[in-house]
Amino acid sequence: MPDNLRIFSAIVRSKKLLFASLFSVLLGCCVSQMALAQSFNCDNFIGTWRFDGDDYNMSAQRTVVVQFFADQSFYADMRHRGQESEGRSIHTGRWQCRGGVQTLHKQTINGFAVAYSEDYEIMELSPAYFRIRSTPENCEYSGSDCPTTYEYFRQ
Secondary structure (H helix, E strand, O other): OOOHHHHHHHHHHHHHHHHHHHHHHHHHHHHHHHHHHHOOOOHHOEEEEEEEEEEEEOEEEEEEEEEEEEOEEEEEEEEEEEEEEEEEEEEEEEEEEOOOEEEEEEEEEEOOOEEEEEEEEEEEEEOOOEEEEEHHHHHOOOOOOOOOEEEEOOO
Protein backbone atom coordinates (compact mmCIF):
# COMPACT_ATOMS: atom_id res chain seq x y z
CA MET A 1 0.00 0.00 0.00
CA PRO A 2 1.48 3.38 -0.96
CA ASP A 3 2.39 5.79 1.82
CA ASN A 4 -0.20 8.38 0.75
CA LEU A 5 -2.96 5.78 0.91
CA ARG A 6 -1.78 4.58 4.35
CA ILE A 7 -1.74 8.15 5.66
CA PHE A 8 -5.20 8.83 4.21
CA SER A 9 -6.53 5.59 5.72
CA ALA A 10 -5.05 6.49 9.13
CA ILE A 11 -6.62 9.97 8.99
CA VAL A 12 -10.05 8.50 8.13
CA ARG A 13 -9.77 5.98 11.00
CA SER A 14 -8.73 8.67 13.46
CA LYS A 15 -11.63 10.94 12.38
CA LYS A 16 -14.07 8.05 12.76
CA LEU A 17 -12.66 7.35 16.22
CA LEU A 18 -12.84 11.04 17.14
CA PHE A 19 -16.44 11.27 15.88
CA ALA A 20 -17.43 8.11 17.77
CA SER A 21 -15.81 9.43 20.96
CA LEU A 22 -17.46 12.83 20.63
CA PHE A 23 -20.83 11.21 19.93
CA SER A 24 -20.45 8.99 23.02
CA VAL A 25 -19.64 11.97 25.24
CA LEU A 26 -22.57 14.00 23.91
CA LEU A 27 -24.94 11.07 24.23
CA GLY A 28 -23.74 10.46 27.79
CA CYS A 29 -24.33 14.11 28.72
CA CYS A 30 -27.84 14.08 27.24
CA VAL A 31 -28.77 10.82 28.96
CA SER A 32 -27.41 12.02 32.32
CA GLN A 33 -29.28 15.35 32.00
CA MET A 34 -32.51 13.50 31.22
CA ALA A 35 -31.96 11.13 34.14
CA LEU A 36 -31.23 14.07 36.44
CA ALA A 37 -34.42 15.88 35.43
CA GLN A 38 -36.45 12.73 36.08
CA SER A 39 -34.66 11.55 39.23
CA PHE A 40 -36.49 13.78 41.71
CA ASN A 41 -38.89 12.10 44.11
CA CYS A 42 -41.63 14.73 44.20
CA ASP A 43 -43.12 13.22 47.37
CA ASN A 44 -40.09 14.71 49.15
CA PHE A 45 -41.82 18.10 48.84
CA ILE A 46 -44.65 17.00 51.14
CA GLY A 47 -44.16 18.60 54.55
CA THR A 48 -43.23 21.94 56.13
CA TRP A 49 -40.25 23.92 54.82
CA ARG A 50 -38.48 27.18 55.72
CA PHE A 51 -36.51 29.68 53.65
CA ASP A 52 -34.52 32.55 55.20
CA GLY A 53 -32.69 34.99 52.98
CA ASP A 54 -31.97 38.54 51.96
CA ASP A 55 -34.14 40.32 49.44
CA TYR A 56 -31.81 42.93 48.00
CA ASN A 57 -34.53 44.54 45.88
CA MET A 58 -36.59 45.31 49.01
CA SER A 59 -33.57 45.80 51.31
CA ALA A 60 -35.19 43.30 53.63
CA GLN A 61 -34.81 39.95 55.31
CA ARG A 62 -37.33 37.45 53.92
CA THR A 63 -38.69 34.37 55.70
CA VAL A 64 -41.02 31.89 54.05
CA VAL A 65 -42.65 28.92 55.78
CA VAL A 66 -44.50 26.75 53.31
CA GLN A 67 -46.49 23.57 53.74
CA PHE A 68 -46.90 21.23 50.78
CA PHE A 69 -49.70 18.73 51.34
CA ALA A 70 -50.17 15.27 49.81
CA ASP A 71 -53.39 16.44 48.12
CA GLN A 72 -51.23 18.85 46.05
CA SER A 73 -52.38 21.97 47.94
CA PHE A 74 -50.00 24.41 49.61
CA TYR A 75 -50.03 27.14 52.24
CA ALA A 76 -47.18 29.70 52.31
CA ASP A 77 -46.62 32.33 55.02
CA MET A 78 -44.21 34.96 53.63
CA ARG A 79 -42.72 37.69 55.80
CA HIS A 80 -40.20 40.42 55.15
CA ARG A 81 -38.60 42.96 57.45
CA GLY A 82 -36.33 45.78 56.42
CA GLN A 83 -35.38 49.32 57.39
CA GLU A 84 -38.10 50.82 55.21
CA SER A 85 -40.76 48.12 55.09
CA GLU A 86 -42.28 45.21 56.92
CA GLY A 87 -44.97 42.88 55.70
CA ARG A 88 -46.63 39.52 55.61
CA SER A 89 -48.62 37.70 52.95
CA ILE A 90 -50.35 34.33 52.91
CA HIS A 91 -50.43 32.44 49.61
CA THR A 92 -52.50 29.33 48.96
CA GLY A 93 -53.08 27.15 45.95
CA ARG A 94 -52.07 23.94 44.24
CA TRP A 95 -48.57 22.62 43.54
CA GLN A 96 -47.20 20.14 41.07
CA CYS A 97 -43.82 18.65 40.30
CA ARG A 98 -42.97 17.31 36.87
CA GLY A 99 -39.87 16.96 34.71
CA GLY A 100 -37.55 18.88 37.03
CA VAL A 101 -40.00 21.79 37.49
CA GLN A 102 -42.11 22.70 40.51
CA THR A 103 -45.17 24.79 39.63
CA LEU A 104 -47.18 26.78 42.16
CA HIS A 105 -50.69 27.55 40.96
CA LYS A 106 -51.65 30.51 43.16
CA GLN A 107 -55.34 30.70 44.10
CA THR A 108 -55.37 33.24 46.95
CA ILE A 109 -53.09 35.92 48.37
CA ASN A 110 -54.17 37.28 51.75
CA GLY A 111 -57.62 35.83 51.16
CA PHE A 112 -58.16 37.51 47.78
CA ALA A 113 -58.68 35.30 44.74
CA VAL A 114 -55.87 35.25 42.17
CA ALA A 115 -55.16 32.96 39.24
CA TYR A 116 -51.58 32.65 38.06
CA SER A 117 -48.77 30.12 38.18
CA GLU A 118 -45.07 30.30 38.96
CA ASP A 119 -42.52 27.77 37.66
CA TYR A 120 -39.33 26.92 39.52
CA GLU A 121 -36.49 24.77 38.23
CA ILE A 122 -35.69 22.07 40.79
CA MET A 123 -31.95 22.07 41.36
CA GLU A 124 -31.84 19.72 44.38
CA LEU A 125 -34.50 17.81 46.29
CA SER A 126 -33.99 15.52 49.26
CA PRO A 127 -36.08 14.62 52.32
CA ALA A 128 -34.31 17.37 54.33
CA TYR A 129 -33.48 20.11 51.78
CA PHE A 130 -34.47 21.53 48.44
CA ARG A 131 -33.12 24.24 46.18
CA ILE A 132 -35.12 25.82 43.38
CA ARG A 133 -34.47 28.61 40.90
CA SER A 134 -37.14 30.99 39.67
CA THR A 135 -37.62 31.26 35.94
CA PRO A 136 -37.51 34.64 34.18
CA GLU A 137 -41.26 34.40 33.54
CA ASN A 138 -41.84 34.55 37.33
CA CYS A 139 -40.33 38.03 37.51
CA GLU A 140 -43.59 39.53 36.21
CA TYR A 141 -45.33 38.60 39.50
CA SER A 142 -42.42 38.82 41.90
CA GLY A 143 -41.79 41.80 44.12
CA SER A 144 -38.38 40.46 45.08
CA ASP A 145 -35.05 39.76 43.45
CA CYS A 146 -35.68 37.84 40.29
CA PRO A 147 -34.58 35.50 38.95
CA THR A 148 -33.01 33.99 42.04
CA THR A 149 -32.31 30.74 43.87
CA TYR A 150 -34.13 29.66 47.03
CA GLU A 151 -32.91 27.11 49.57
CA TYR A 152 -35.48 25.50 51.86
CA PHE A 153 -34.92 23.30 54.91
CA ARG A 154 -37.43 20.85 56.37
CA GLN A 155 -38.96 21.98 59.67
